[in-house]
Amino acid sequence: MTEAQPLYARVKDHILQNIRSGAWAPGARVPSENELVESFRISRMTANRALRELMVEGFLARVPGVGTFVKEAPARSSLVELRNIADEIEQRGHRYSSRIVAKSEVTANPALAEEFEARALDRLFHILIVHEENGVPVQLEDRYVNAAVAPDFLKQDFVKTTPTAYLLAATPVDELEHTVEAALPTFDQQRLLGIGPLEPCLALHRRSWSRGQVATVATLTYPASRYALYSRHRTNARGTLSQ
Amino acid sequence: MTEAQPLYARVKDHILQNIRSGAWAPGARVPSENELVESFRISRMTANRALRELMVEGFLARVPGVGTFVKEAPARSSLVELRNIADEIEQRGHRYSSRIVAKSEVTANPALAEEFEARALDRLFHILIVHEENGVPVQLEDRYVNAAVAPDFLKQDFVKTTPTAYLLAATPVDELEHTVEAALPTFDQQRLLGIGPLEPCLALHRRSWSRGQVATVATLTYPASRYALYSRHRTNARGTLSQ
DNA sequence: TGTATAAGGTTGTATATACATTATAGTCGC
DNA sequence: GCGACTATAATGTATATACAACCTTATACA
Numbered sequence: 020m021t022e023a024q025p026l027y028a029r030v031k032d033h034i035l036q037n038i039r040s041g042a043w044a045p046g047a048r049v050p051s052e053n054e055l056v057e058s059f060r061i062s063r064m065t066a067n068r069a070l071r072e073l074m075v076e077g078f079l080a081r082v083p084g085v086g087t088f089v090k091e092a093p094a095r096s097s098l099v100e101l102r103n104i105a106d107e108i109e110q111r112g113h114r115y116s117s118r119i120v121a122k123s124e125v126t127a128n129p130a131l132a133e134e135f136e137a138r139a140l141d142r143l144f145h146i147l148i149v150h151e152e153n154g155v156p157v158q159l160e161d162r163y164v165n166a167a168v169a170p171d172f173l174k175q176d177f178v179k180t181t182p183t184a185y186l187l188a189a190t191p192v193d194e195l196e197h198t199v200e201a202a203l204p205t206f207d208q209q210r211l212l213g214i215g216p217l218e219p220c221l222a223l224h225r226r227s228w229s230r231g232q233v234a235t236v237a238t239l240t241y242p243a244s245r246y247a248l249y250s251r252h253r254t255n256a257r258g259t260l261s262q
Numbered sequence: 263m264t265e266a267q268p269l270y271a272r273v274k275d276h277i278l279q280n281i282r283s284g285a286w287a288p289g290a291r292v293p294s295e296n297e298l299v300e301s302f303r304i305s306r307m308t309a310n311r312a313l314r315e316l317m318v319e320g321f322l323a324r325v326p327g328v329g330t331f332v333k334e335a336p337a338r339s340s341l342v343e344l345r346n347i348a349d350e351i352e353q354r355g356h357r358y359s360s361r362i363v364a365k366s367e368v369t370a371n372p373a374l375a376e377e378f379e380a381r382a383l384d385r386l387f388h389i390l391i392v393h394e395e396n397g398v399p400v401q402l403e404d405r406y407v408n409a410a411v412a413p414d415f416l417k418q419d420f421v422k423t424t425p426t427a428y429l430l431a432a433t434p435v436d437e438l439e440h441t442v443e444a445a446l447p448t449f450d451q452q453r454l455l456g457i458g459p460l461e462p463c464l465a466l467h468r469r470s471w472s473r474g475q476v477a478t479v480a481t482l483t484y485p486a487s488r489y490a491l492y493s494r495h496r497t498n499a500r501g502t503l504s505q
Numbered sequence: 506t507g508t509a510t511a512a513g514g515t516t517g518t519a520t521a522t523a524c525a526t527t528a529t530a531g532t533c534g535c
Numbered sequence: 536g537c538g539a540c541t542a543t544a545a546t547g548t549a550t551a552t553a554c555a556a557c558c559t560t561a562t563a564c565a
Binding site: 269270304305307311325326327328 | 556559
């Protein structure tokens with residue numbers, strides 16, 4: 020069942036495994052092209068392709084005349100795309116874990132109903148999760164989910180799948196709204212994130228629509244010292260530069 | 263001035279130009295590797311690299327046995343669009359004003375050179391502006407501009423035109439990078455924005471590229487109590503689950 | 506007419522080779 | 536001890552070649 024993988028992909032996997040497992044820490048030197056040639060019995064062009072692609076993908080830094088090194092993984096999350104924080108953390112070669120603080124069905128108060136653009140909501144799910152990178156809390160996820168859109172939400176095992184991953188798989192996302200604010204943490208946030216009262220936080224408030232309804236409303240709180248939000252993208256090649 | 267560009271980069275530029283100008287519309291076929299070999303007098307491996315990289319970068323789609331085609335432009339928009347803060351404030355019916363704190367030509371230190379992805383920068387402009395809404399500071403703009411991209415930058419009257427507006431008009435923006443962080447204000451920031459030391463701020467760090475070069479690097483600092491970043495946009499039906 | 510086969514073009518991968526560029530370490534001469 | 540030069544190693548680019556995989560089209564044949 021193992022597809023025949025190209026040689027350059029095998030070399031990439033080998034290097035990624037060593038990075039992800041922590042065997043090669045950030046800053047560590049990775050084998051030179053010629054060393055890969057010998058150990059994998061490949062040509063230098065193939066080794067070059069593997070290393071070059073890993074550099075483009077942000078895992079390696081290469082310095083002519085010196086060598087190739089494991090890049091420091093920037094702790095930042097994408098602004099534009101909906102990404103699964105677990106994948107993101109594992110992509111950096113770190114260990115993802117989570118702690119579910121609360122998980123329940125709730126009745127909507129007026130403020131929530133307004134956010135969901137609904138006069139009366141049948142059912143609403145609530146979940147509060149702390150996401151951890153190498154055991155350190157990096158995001159507090161405070162999420163409400165429209166039961167009409169994802170009725171099986173609470174049945175999921177959120178230790179294995181993050182809410183984001185489940186919702187992305189279960190419902191199409193038609194529209195997104197983001198608001199970003201800076202704020203000092205509340206007492207509860209200090210406790211859950213393990214930070215002091217003077218550590219500013221990013222509060223990313225996100226609403227997503229699915230088939231015309233608000234599917235979920237989430238407030239993601241990031242301690243400033245541990246995370247930054249990031250986005251990079253090409254502007255439309257055909258000139259629709261946003262104003 | 264014009265560095266000797268690698269052959270594969272010239273081929274990429276040629277193709278990108280044709281896409282950007284609209285000469286090659288989405289879905290159109292681009293020259294095959296062998297056609298590029300003949301027209302550019304290069305080897306097929308070089309043509310292959312150019313096309314492969316443009317595919318990875320999202321501009322082209324390649325189908326084995328068939329050919330290479332211009333990809334449909336992805337229907338996504340930036341979370342943080344490039345907007346002129348003066349327009350924004352006036353759109354709210356408020357009065358816009360600004361105060362230019364500093365305006366000079368500077369030499370790049372290594373950190374700046376790295377941000378500009380340049381080994382040695384000929385000239386760099388710096389400007390520090392406080393943007394005010396009804397006389398109240400709402401944004402501190404700390405911007406560096408690549409003189410090679412916008413040589414006339416310092417000649418502008420930034421009381422009449424904001425740097426953003428000028429740069430948007432003067433240079434095409436090919437690519438944008440945003441990083442958002444929360445931070446407590448430095449002493450200078452407190453003074454310029456008229457806020458206390460405990461008021462958290464949003465720091466929006468933006469880099470923009472123009473014709474392959476970093477055109478400008480700006481840090482926009484917003485007092486949390488006076489501003490939030492907002493975006494709402496439709497997604498392209500395909501879920502954007504990472505990896 | 507319909508189908509199987511062959512031919513040719515296109516992308517994908519892999520190799521061996523060559524030369525250029527860059528950084529480091531060492532050596533020689535002074 | 537210090538500077539100039541050299542050797543070495545690493546990455547960066549480019550080429551020529553080869554074969555595999557895939558698709559389309561044309562052709563041969565039943």
